[in-house]
Amino acid sequence: MVKIAIIGAGNVGAALGTGWAKAGHEVAYAVRNPQKPEVLAAVARGGDRASAANIADAVAGAAVVVLATPWNVAQAAIQSAGNLDSKILLDCTNPLAPDLSGLAVGLTTSAGEMVAAWAPSARVVKIFNTTGYNNMEDPDYNGQAATMFYCGDDADAKETAGKLAADLGFDPVDAGPLKLARTLEPLAMLWISMAFGGYGRDIAFKLLLR
Ligand SMILES: NC(=O)c1ccc[n+]([C@@H]2O[C@H](COP(=O)([O-])OP(=O)(O)OC[C@H]3O[C@@H](n4cnc5c(N)ncnc54)[C@H](OP(=O)(O)O)[C@@H]3O)[C@@H](O)[C@H]2O)c1
Numbered sequence: 001m002v003k004i005a006i007i008g009a010g011n012v013g014a015a016l017g018t019g020w021a022k023a024g025h026e027v028a029y030a031v032r033n034p035q036k037p038e039v040l041a042a043v044a045r046g047g048d049r050a051s052a053a054n055i056a057d058a059v060a061g062a063a064v065v066v067l068a069t070p071w072n073v074a075q076a077a078i079q080s081a082g083n084l085d086s087k088i089l090l091d092c093t094n095p096l097a098p099d100l101s102g103l104a105v106g107l108t109t110s111a112g113e114m115v116a117a118w119a120p121s122a123r124v125v126k127i128f129n130t131t132g133y134n135n136m137e138d139p140d141y142n143g144q145a146a147t148m149f150y151c152g153d154d155a156d157a158k159e160t161a162g163k164l165a166a167d168l169g170f171d172p173v174d175a176g177p178l179k180l181a182r183t184l185e186p187l188a189m190l191w192i193s194m195a196f197g198g199y200g201r202d203i204a205f206k207l208l209l210r
Contacts, residue, residue, distance in 0.1 A: 002164065005030045005062035007055060007077050012092050013068035014042035015136035016128065016168070021046035023167040030058035030065070030081070056082040064088045064160060065122070071095040071104065071111060078118045088157040089122035090164075091115045091181075094129050094188045100196075103189055112151070112181025125152035125161040126181040129188045132201045136168060139204065145171040146204030149187070151180035173207050 002025045006013045009029040017027040027050045031039050034052035043050045052058070059065050059081045069077045071093045078084070091112050095105040105111055112126035127150035128136060139146040148170035152158045162172035175184060187205070195201050 001025055002064055002160070003062045004028070004064045004066060004164075005058040006066040006068055007031075007059070007081060008066075008068035009036075009039045009042040009052065010068065011133040012128065012136065013066065014038070014045065015133040016066060016068065016092075017042055017050055018045045019137060019168040020164065021049040025049065025164075025167070027051070028053055028058035028062060030055040030062075032080075055080040059084070059087075062087065064090060064164070066090045066092060066128075067115060068092045068128075072098075074111070074115060075118050078115065081119075084119045084122035087122050088154075088160055089115065089119055089124045090128065090161055091124055091126050092128040094185055094192075096189075096192075100192065103185055106182060106185060108182075110179070110181035110185050112178050112185070116153075116178060123152070123154035123157035124178060125150050125154075125157050126178060126184055127151075127161050127165060130184055131188075131191055131204050132195060134201045135204050139169045139171075141204060141206075144206060145169055147171050147173050147207045149173050149175045149184055149205075149207075151175040151178055151184060153178045171206070 029052040116124040165172040
């Protein structure tokens, strides 16, 4: 059982938290207002393994912290989290331009690397950004598990991240060091463009191995 704090109980936060609570983990939504109806609904979906608290309190009790906020508030959310020393920080953000036309950051850096700079004492893994929240609730495609790519610089943190992805039903794939977030964030843009360009949200990437 892993104690997980999820900063943000929106589409992504609630989908991940519900899946992990079902898988036996202890989930605390780290939110600005624990009484907000959306937060209460996410807690209810998680049953007795889910709770909500203010950001610093929820994060203090967790081994794994998930960043599931919009990109434009990511730095502020990390600052609200308090002490992240040695904690595993799973970065799900995509640095989307406000009109979703593309990425606001890329090529020579990435949101994942910027998150690591804002949280230097945490062990950052980029994960859960390359697919829609609907797939986080159900990554099964006719018996095939959708791939979940992740990257990071800490082997132990990546192992935990991969296991947490597998617990949701994903096929976890280690893409390499955190610098590879520069490729995973544009891959998310491909998913978004295709989902909103006619394919719909029931699409997911699969890595084939021979
Ligand atoms: N939607 C997807 O399918 C998807 C898939 C992969 C990755 N992502 C990425 O995941 C992130 C979250 O997306 P989402 O769709 O879950 O967004 P969302 O539904 O809008 O939820 C955002 C959450 O962030 C919280 N938040 C906003 N400002 C905050 C702050 N200053 N401090 C702490 N929490 C704050 C909100 O809480 P309040 O109620 O307090 O405002 C809300 O719970 C984004 O970076 C997105 O690009 C999204």
